[in-house]
Amino acid sequence: MTAEDPLLGMPRNFLRPCVLLLLGEAPSHGYDLLEQLRALGLEHVDPGGLYRGMRAMEQEGLVRSSWEPSDAGPPRRTYELTDEGREWLHAWAGALRDVRRMLGRFLDRYEALSDLAGSRPGARR
Amino acid sequence: MTAEDPLLGMPRNFLRPCVLLLLGEAPSHGYDLLEQLRALGLEHVDPGGLYRGMRAMEQEGLVRSSWEPSDAGPPRRTYELTDEGREWLHAWAGALRDVRRMLGRFLDRYEALSDLAGSRPGARR
DNA sequence: AACGGTATCTGTAGCATACACCTAGTCCGG
DNA sequence: CCGGACTAGGTGTATGCTACAGATACCGTT
Numbered sequence: 001m002t003a004e005d006p007l008l009g010m011p012r013n014f015l016r017p018c019v020l021l022l023l024g025e026a027p028s029h030g031y032d033l034l035e036q037l038r039a040l041g042l043e044h045v046d047p048g049g050l051y052r053g054m055r056a057m058e059q060e061g062l063v064r065s066s067w068e069p070s071d072a073g074p075p076r077r078t079y080e081l082t083d084e085g086r087e088w089l090h091a092w093a094g095a096l097r098d099v100r101r102m103l104g105r106f107l108d109r110y111e112a113l114s115d116l117a118g119s120r121p122g123a124r125r
Numbered sequence: 126m127t128a129e130d131p132l133l134g135m136p137r138n139f140l141r142p143c144v145l146l147l148l149g150e151a152p153s154h155g156y157d158l159l160e161q162l163r164a165l166g167l168e169h170v171d172p173g174g175l176y177r178g179m180r181a182m183e184q185e186g187l188v189r190s191s192w193e194p195s196d197a198g199p200p201r202r203t204y205e206l207t208d209e210g211r212e213w214l215h216a217w218a219g220a221l222r223d224v225r226r227m228l229g230r231f232l233d234r235y236e237a238l239s240d241l242a243g244s245r246p247g248a249r250r
Numbered sequence: 251a252a253c254g255g256t257a258t259c260t261g262t263a264g265c266a267t268a269c270a271c272c273t274a275g276t277c278c279g280g
Numbered sequence: 281c282c283g284g285a286c287t288a289g290g291t292g293t294a295t296g297c298t299a300c301a302g303a304t305a306c307c308g309t310t
Contacts, residue, residue: 008220009136011228012297013266017134021231024238031288040234041227046268051290053266073287074275093235095133096228102166103136103225106146109165110218113149137266138297156257171299176259178297198256199306253310260303265296272291280282 011099015053017092018042020085023063029076030054054079062088136224140178142217143167145210148188154201155179179204187213 015037022028022036030051037045054077057063062085068078081089140162147153147161155176162170179202182188187210193203206214 009138009142009217009224011134011224012137013134015266018231021235021238024235029288030290041230044268047288048269048271048290048292049267051288055290070276070287072276074289076288089235090239092134093232093239097232099134099136100225100228100232103221103228105166106143107218107222107225110146110149110214113146114215114218140297154257155259169299172257173259173261173300173302174298176257180259195256195306197307199258201257251310253308255308256306258304258306261301262299263301264299267297268293268295270292270294273289274287276285276287278283278285280284 011096015042015045015050016057017089017096019050019053019057020062020081020089020092023079023081024086024089027078027080029068029078031076033079057085061085136221140167140170140175141182142214142221144175144178144182145187145206145214145217148204148206149211149214152203152205154193154203156201158204182210186210 018037018040019033022033022040028036030047033054034045034047034050037050054063054065058065058079061082063079064082065077065079067075069075143162143165144158147158147165153161155172158179159170159172159175162175179188179190183190183204186207188204189207190202190204192200194200
């Protein structure tokens with residue numbers, strides 16, 4: 001872990017709720033999800049991890065897949081959300097609201113501290 | 126990973142910035158940090174993980190420690206923040222602000238979706 | 251002498267992530 | 281017609297955080 005790591009502090013397993021959200025909006029396939037995820041704020045998503053995760057979520061019953069031919073390129077495995085997946089997404093949203101609240105507490109407290117310190121990065125109390 | 130997991134979606138390595146924040150406020154020792162962390166919103170912090178993390182951060186130069194006797198009980202290893210640790214805390218705060226923003230985008234988008242769906246947990250579009 | 255609270259630490263397994271790599275179909279330019 | 285680029289899905293593996301289960305030891309009280 002280095003200080004320059006762009007993924008510092010990202011929520012654990014954040015890929016899953018993001019995928020579920022995108023599939024809640026519209027069915028899609030892995031390669032397309034990779035691009036949509038980038039737009040949602042997740043840079044450098046590991047393709048291998050995504051495809052593995054998709055199959056894991058299918059086994060858990062959160063998504064359902066079917067092969068569909070493509071106009072241009074190899075066939076695609078198209079995923080759609082199941083009812084169970086929709087419930088999971090709902091649970092995730094609740095958990096992430098809690099996380100946001102906790103981050104707020106942390107940041108408020110940090111700002112109070114750095115105000116005391118004169119708000120200079122390397123300043124002592 | 127189950128849907129009931131209370132740690133669902135917690136930021137990765139969140140323990141570290143929390144500890145750095147607390148030490149930024151006042152020097153402290155491991156056992157005391159365990160209790161303060163609970164008040165900060167982290168339930169069930171693993172003591173082993175905390176002590177290991179403290180020693181790791183000391184090796185990285187983020188904190189400095191010294192043994193201090195206790196009035197009642199075994200001696201304590203008291204930690205204080207170094208200048209480098211203060212810089213890390215600052216970097217963490219910036220990263221966590223980004224994370225909060227991303228969570229906001231996710232949650233806004235989820236709410237837009239669930240509004241369309243009638244906001245019932247199990248409802249289809 | 252035994253117990254509960256304080257305090258620090260080790261061992262280990264599971265799991266998510268990161269990185270590297272592979273296969274195969276389609277399209278386009280040379 | 282051949283090679284490269286793009287689309288699309290996939291495997292193998294190392295690493296590192298996290299969780300769980302303990303061990304050790306000091307101290308005051310009963």
